[in-house]
Amino acid sequence: MTGNGSSKRFSFYVTNGDVKDDEVVEMAKLTMPNKDANEQQEFQKPLYNIRVREDSNLNMMLGNSPAPDCSTFCAFVFAYITYTCQYAPKLCWTLAAIALVVASYILLIGVFFNPTEQFGVIEHDFTNVRSQYDFSLKDIKHWCIKGDNDSCDCEDPLQPSPRSEFRAWSKSHIGNIQQITNLIEADLPNPDIAFLGGSIIEKMDGKWFGSITDSRLQNLAKIFNKHFTNLDGEPSEGDSLTAVALGIAGDTNPAVLYRLLNGEMPKDFEPKIWWLELGMNDLGRSQCSEEIVILGILRVVEEIMNQKPNAKIVINSMFPMAELRKQFDPHEQNMGLEQSFGGKPKKTNSNNKGENQKRNSNNKANDNKNSKNKADKHNNSKKSDNGNKNGNNGKSRGLRHSPHDLPVAIGGTSHSSHTISRLLPPKAITKMKGNQKYQHKYNPVTHRENKLPLWTSIMAINKELAKFSSKHENVFFYDVTNHFTEQNGKYFNLKTNLILPAGLPTEDGYDLWERLVVTKARGILAGVHE
Known part of the structure; x- marks a missing residue:
C-alpha cells in the first residue's frame, strides 16, 4: 500500500x-x-x-435468481413496441396497418367465404325400399359429399353404367364372365360364396384388372386359397368353403350393376351367398353423397333379390377409410387412373353424364316424367333384363370394341417393382373423428381445403345399411369396423397394420377379414343368425 x-x-x-x-x-x-x-x-x-x-x-x-415468467416477457415486448412507436412512428403505423389487414383478411375468408359443410346426414329412410321405383332422385338435395351437385363425378345410382371405354376394364369384365362359365361347365354352378365389388374384392383373389402382376398379389391369392376351396381343383387347407371373387378395381355401384346385368349373374349361376363389398369407390373416389352411395348399394341388392330370390345376401360394412382414393395402385395408390386402365379413355356421349351436369335444373322434371311413365319403364326394364339373360355372350354394346379373350396383361404401363414402391408399415397413427358433422371448407389461415371427414359419412352409411338388412329376409349386414379400428374417446384409430388409410386391407388385414367371413358364412348357411 x-x-x-x-x-x-x-x-x-x-x-x-x-x-x-x-x-x-x-x-x-x-x-x-x-x-x-x-x-x-x-x-x-x-x-x-x-x-x-x-x-x-x-x-x-449460479442461477439461483428466479426465472423470468410470461409477464416479464410480455412486459419486455410491450416496452419494445412502445419504444418503437415513440422513436419510429412511421414504422409503428406501418406494422399496425399490416397486422390489421392480415386479421381482416383471415376474418373475411374464415367467415364470409368459408362455407360450413355438413356430413353424415341421411334425411330419408331407405330401410323399407323394395324396388328401384320406390326411389325418388328428386328428393336428393345434393349428389356430392361436399353438399353440392358439381364437385363430384357421380352417375345415376339407379342405372347401370359400364366403364367399357377402358380396355383393361372390359378385359376384366370378360374374365369374370369366363370364370363363371368355367364353374358352370365344371358342374360347380353354386359355390358357397360369390364376392361382388370393386378394388377390395378383385385384390383378395390376387388380381388387379384381371392379372396377377407382382409377388404381393400372389401372396393375397395364397391367402384366398387358404380360406376358400380353389375352384380349379387345387387342394386347399382344411374343409374350406367354395368361393369366387367377382371384382374389378375402381368399380362404382353403377358399374357393378352393369356387370350383373351383362353376364356376371347368369341364370345357371346360383351362389348360396352373395357377399357385397360396395360403396368405397363411390365415396372415396367419386366423392358421392351418403344418400347416393346408399341408393347405389340398395339398387344392386334389389337386382340380386329379384333374380336370385333364394340366395342370401350379405352387405359387408364399408371399410374404415381416412383418405380419398385419388390414384390407382394395388398397394399404395401411387399409379394414375389412366395408367392403370391402360391409357386415356375414349370420349363418350353418355346420357348419364349429360344428366349429371344438369342435375339442378332437370332432376325434378325428369322425376315427374318418370313417375308418369313408371309402368312403361317397368316393362322396358323387364325387356332389358330378359335381353341380358339371353345375351351373355360378350356381345353387349360396351364390349364390342374389345377382343373376346381372357386378360393377360394390363396395357399402357408396367407393374414392375420399380413402379410400385415397397410397402412399409405406417409409422404414424391415423386418427378419425367419430362424429364430425360440421366443418368449414377451408383453413382460414392457409385457405387450403380441409380434409373430408370420410369416417363420419361411412358410419352414417353403415348404420342405414344395417337398418335395411334388419327389415328384409335373407339380407344380412356384417360390420367389420371393430376389427380394423380401435376407439379412443371421440376418435377412432386405424389399425394400420391391417388396413391402409385409403381403405385397402393389408395382407394381414385380408387374412383376418377372410377368417371372419368364413365364420359368418358358416353360421348363415347353418341357419344360425347372430
Whole structure:
C-alpha cells in the first residue's frame, strides 16, 4: 500500500475478499492521517461487507435468481413496441396497418367465404325400399359429399353404367364372365360364396384388372386359397368353403350393376351367398353423397333379390377409410387412373353424364316424367333384363370394341417393382373423428381445403345399411369396423397394420377379414343368425 495519497485512498477497493472489516478500517485510517476523530468516526459508520456482495454475485451467476415468467416477457415486448412507436412512428403505423389487414383478411375468408359443410346426414329412410321405383332422385338435395351437385363425378345410382371405354376394364369384365362359365361347365354352378365389388374384392383373389402382376398379389391369392376351396381343383387347407371373387378395381355401384346385368349373374349361376363389398369407390373416389352411395348399394341388392330370390345376401360394412382414393395402385395408390386402365379413355356421349351436369335444373322434371311413365319403364326394364339373360355372350354394346379373350396383361404401363414402391408399415397413427358433422371448407389461415371427414359419412352409411338388412329376409349386414379400428374417446384409430388409410386391407388385414367371413358364412348357411 505505497504510493501517493490517491492510490492509497482507493487501494482497498481491489483488496482480496479475505480482508476483514476491521482491517479495512485500519487501512482507511492510514489513508487519512490528517483527519480529525469526528471525520474518522463518520467514515466508520457504513461498514461495507465485501463477502456479502461477493456471495450475492455468486448466487446470481449460479442461477439461483428466479426465472423470468410470461409477464416479464410480455412486459419486455410491450416496452419494445412502445419504444418503437415513440422513436419510429412511421414504422409503428406501418406494422399496425399490416397486422390489421392480415386479421381482416383471415376474418373475411374464415367467415364470409368459408362455407360450413355438413356430413353424415341421411334425411330419408331407405330401410323399407323394395324396388328401384320406390326411389325418388328428386328428393336428393345434393349428389356430392361436399353438399353440392358439381364437385363430384357421380352417375345415376339407379342405372347401370359400364366403364367399357377402358380396355383393361372390359378385359376384366370378360374374365369374370369366363370364370363363371368355367364353374358352370365344371358342374360347380353354386359355390358357397360369390364376392361382388370393386378394388377390395378383385385384390383378395390376387388380381388387379384381371392379372396377377407382382409377388404381393400372389401372396393375397395364397391367402384366398387358404380360406376358400380353389375352384380349379387345387387342394386347399382344411374343409374350406367354395368361393369366387367377382371384382374389378375402381368399380362404382353403377358399374357393378352393369356387370350383373351383362353376364356376371347368369341364370345357371346360383351362389348360396352373395357377399357385397360396395360403396368405397363411390365415396372415396367419386366423392358421392351418403344418400347416393346408399341408393347405389340398395339398387344392386334389389337386382340380386329379384333374380336370385333364394340366395342370401350379405352387405359387408364399408371399410374404415381416412383418405380419398385419388390414384390407382394395388398397394399404395401411387399409379394414375389412366395408367392403370391402360391409357386415356375414349370420349363418350353418355346420357348419364349429360344428366349429371344438369342435375339442378332437370332432376325434378325428369322425376315427374318418370313417375308418369313408371309402368312403361317397368316393362322396358323387364325387356332389358330378359335381353341380358339371353345375351351373355360378350356381345353387349360396351364390349364390342374389345377382343373376346381372357386378360393377360394390363396395357399402357408396367407393374414392375420399380413402379410400385415397397410397402412399409405406417409409422404414424391415423386418427378419425367419430362424429364430425360440421366443418368449414377451408383453413382460414392457409385457405387450403380441409380434409373430408370420410369416417363420419361411412358410419352414417353403415348404420342405414344395417337398418335395411334388419327389415328384409335373407339380407344380412356384417360390420367389420371393430376389427380394423380401435376407439379412443371421440376418435377412432386405424389399425394400420391391417388396413391402409385409403381403405385397402393389408395382407394381414385380408387374412383376418377372410377368417371372419368364413365364420359368418358358416353360421348363415347353418341357419344360425347372430
